[in-house]
Amino acid sequence: MNSLGSPRPRKDAAGWQQDVKSIGWWAEHAAIIGLIGLSIVFTSLSPVFLTAGNIQSILVAASILIVLTVGQSFVILSDGIDLSVAATMTLGVIAFGMAYAQGAGLLVSMLAAIAASSVIGILNGVLVAKGRITDFIVTLGTLSVASGLALVLSDGKPISITSIELINFSTHGVLIFGNPFIVAAAVAIIAHVVLFRTRFGTHLFATGGSKEAAQATGISTARIKIAVYTISGVLAGVAAILLVARVGASEPAANTTFLLNSVAAVVLGGVSLTGGRGSIFGPIVGALLLTVLTNGLTLMNVSQFYQPLAVGVVVILAALLSRFQK
Amino acid sequence: MTTTATTSIVDVQDVSLAFGSVKALQDVSLTLAAGEITALVGDNGAGKSTLVRCISGIHKPQSGTISFEGKPVHFRSPEDAREAGIETVHQNLALVDDLTVWQNLFLNREITRGIGPIRFLDRKAMKEAADRMVSNLAVNVPAVKSKVRRLSGGQRQAVSICRAAGFSSKLVIMDEPTAALGVQETAKVEALILKLRDDGHSVLLISHNFSQVMRLSDQVWVMRAGRCVAGRRTIETTGDEIVSLITGSREK
Ligand SMILES: Nc1ncnc2c1ncn2[C@@H]1O[C@H](COP(=O)(O)OP(=O)(O)OP(=O)(O)O)[C@@H](O)[C@H]1O
Numbered sequence: 232m233n234s235l236g237s238p239r240p241r242k243d244a245a246g247w248q249q250d251v252k253s254i255g256w257w258a259e260h261a262a263i264i265g266l267i268g269l270s271i272v273f274t275s276l277s278p279v280f281l282t283a284g285n286i287q288s289i290l291v292a293a294s295i296l297i298v299l300t301v302g303q304s305f306v307i308l309s310d311g312i313d314l315s316v317a318a319t320m321t322l323g324v325i326a327f328g329m330a331y332a333q334g335a336g337l338l339v340s341m342l343a344a345i346a347a348s349s350v351i352g353i354l355n356g357v358l359v360a361k362g363r364i365t366d367f368i369v370t371l372g373t374l375s376v377a378s379g380l381a382l383v384l385s386d387g388k389p390i391s392i393t394s395i396e397l398i399n400f401s402t403h404g405v406l407i408f409g410n411p412f413i414v415a416a417a418v419a420i421i422a423h424v425v426l427f428r429t430r431f432g433t434h435l436f437a438t439g440g441s442k443e444a445a446q447a448t449g450i451s452t453a454r455i456k457i458a459v460y461t462i463s464g465v466l467a468g469v470a471a472i473l474l475v476a477r478v479g480a481s482e483p484a485a486n487t488t489f490l491l492n493s494v495a496a497v498v499l500g501g502v503s504l505t506g507g508r509g510s511i512f513g514p515i516v517g518a519l520l521l522t523v524l525t526n527g528l529t530l531m532n533v534s535q536f537y538q539p540l541a542v543g544v545v546v547i548l549a550a551l552l553s554r555f556q557k
Numbered sequence: 558m559t560t561t562a563t564t565s566i567v568d569v570q571d572v573s574l575a576f577g578s579v580k581a582l583q584d585v586s587l588t589l590a591a592g593e594i595t596a597l598v599g600d601n602g603a604g605k606s607t608l609v610r611c612i613s614g615i616h617k618p619q620s621g622t623i624s625f626e627g628k629p630v631h632f633r634s635p636e637d638a639r640e641a642g643i644e645t646v647h648q649n650l651a652l653v654d655d656l657t658v659w660q661n662l663f664l665n666r667e668i669t670r671g672i673g674p675i676r677f678l679d680r681k682a683m684k685e686a687a688d689r690m691v692s693n694l695a696v697n698v699p700a701v702k703s704k705v706r707r708l709s710g711g712q713r714q715a716v717s718i719c720r721a722a723g724f725s726s727k728l729v730i731m732d733e734p735t736a737a738l739g740v741q742e743t744a745k746v747e748a749l750i751l752k753l754r755d756d757g758h759s760v761l762l763i764s765h766n767f768s769q770v771m772r773l774s775d776q777v778w779v780m781r782a783g784r785c786v787a788g789r790r791t792i793e794t795t796g797d798e799i800v801s802l803i804t805g806s807r808e809k
């Protein structure tokens with residue numbers, strides 16, 4: 232019975248201590264360790280950092296990035312990458328502004344944002360799955376297309392959106408949880424359930440882990456690819472609504488930081504860049520970490536110019552660490 | 558000289574398939590008898606895997622017909638073939654490393670529960686069923702909750718075979734199931750193959766191991782350079798004859 236030997240689970244105290252010492256353990260928990268470490272540093276450096284008010288503003292500030300990161304996680308888990316997320320969000324923002332300027336109500340404007348972003352998402356998916364073009368190239372192309380469209384449609388000008396409801400939405404909440412963060416948290420929980428509790432989720436992991444193996448069992452990997460890019464597009468639309476609510480205007484800004492940070496958060500969150508392995512909560516902790524970093528640096532009056540530098544250093548450190556993942 | 562009187566489960570008639578200028582299959586005809594282990598042998602590149610891929614719905618033959626249980630079939634995808642009761646253990650071990658044993662066993666055959674279109678995985682039911690499937694095997698597979706990445710070659714092969722044997726499959730196709738295995742693992746996998754036949758599955762076995770073919774199979778088909786050049790009842794032939802048929806030093 233034993234000749235094929237089953238690995239015995241070693242979960243006694245000694246085994247656990249060994250775990251903590253191994254670099255793999257640190258790599259797998261890089262995001263949460265980084266988040267706690269940074270929080271300790273900023274708490275000791277700034278009396279404001281650990282106040283309810285600041286935590287609330289961190290959570291609200293993180294909400295857009297969290298929504299985008301969830302979409303990016305779906306795509307990266309399926310062994311793709313969505314370089315167009317931020318541009319797609321911008322297009323959603325412009326669609327919102329145009330609908331609103333035409334006199335459409337809030338609800339219709341929101342739907343316009345989601346519709347416009349979804350179109351880019353579906354386009355990404357179809358080009359990757361049916362056109363058989365690399366994810367990287369397709370989304371690099373649609374990045375340009377979406378930001379170009381946003382500029383053309385808006386004529387490069389912002390549209391201010393003065394809606395009491397939107398302002399109320401983004402400034403209120405429950406306890407220390409602002410409404411935008413509640414939306415982001417809901418998106419994250421639904422995403423977690425979809426990934427780990429549905430057939431679609433399992434098929435997504437299989438597609439990202441081994442396309443051939445997935446296809447051999449009859450899974451349509453093309454359908455999975457179209458689905459993940461569509462999800463990323465829809466979520467970029469949701470993020471667009473949150474962005475309009477926060478800024479109070481519809482601007483054709485490039486939002487490149489959102490793209491970089493969404494990929495960075497996924498990497499920090501321990502998702503394998505080759506797909507098939509990872510979670511949703513890891514990337515969300517990654518998104519929180521990046522937001523805390525920005526928030527803390529701002530509290531300490533470090534110039535804004537240093538923030539991309541800090542993000543870059545953190546991401547490269549995380550990527551280095553992730554090489555040691557089991 | 559070739560087949561027996563038993564009913565056939567698969568009939569391959571004049572199947573051809575070319576990849577560009579490479580004629581991988583040329584007018585291949587052979588039959589697999591129900592309830593038997595049929596071996597398919599031939600040198601590297603003879604077209605064995607390609608034929609298997611036609612039967613299991615990955616490739617479509619460019620001409621010729623494949624009948625399953627007496628009826629011509631036109632599988633458009635592996636899903637169709639699995640639906641009909643054909644399961645395949647592929648040469649490159651078609652398991653997803655980062656999924657668990659039970660997830661692999663139930664891949665694209667997940668058990669769900671829920672109302673109408675809103676359905677969630679019944680993980681408990683799948684884990685329990687996976688435990689049962691695995692414990693029926695002669696091979697010792699670790700907990701079904703462990704990731705496939707951690708399994709040895711023999712354990713992976715056992716999981717692949719286990720998956721193929723489940724889901725009331727009628728025909729199990731195995732493409733070199735013992736190629737990467739040690740002596741003991743090979744013996745265990747051979748035991749699994751015999752058990753499959755005893756449980757009523759038909760088996761198509763591709764192997765380069767002649768003693769294994771002689772030990773396990775009831776019927777042998779020989780392929781050479783894209784053609785099926787001979788068929789023999791295993792008890793009526795010898796390893797030497799098979800070798801000479803494969804190399805072409807002897808025809809028919
Ligand atoms: N997808 C493909 N594209 C192009 N050529 C292919 C493809 N699959 C197989 N071939 C070619 O078809 C021929 C038959 O290959 P096949 O894999 O069926 O051989 P085989 O008998 O299984 O060999 P082995 O014993 O090495 O597994 C080979 O010349 C191979 O190069």
Ligand SMILES: [Mg+2]
Binds near residue numbers: 605606607648732
């Ligand atoms: Mg082969």
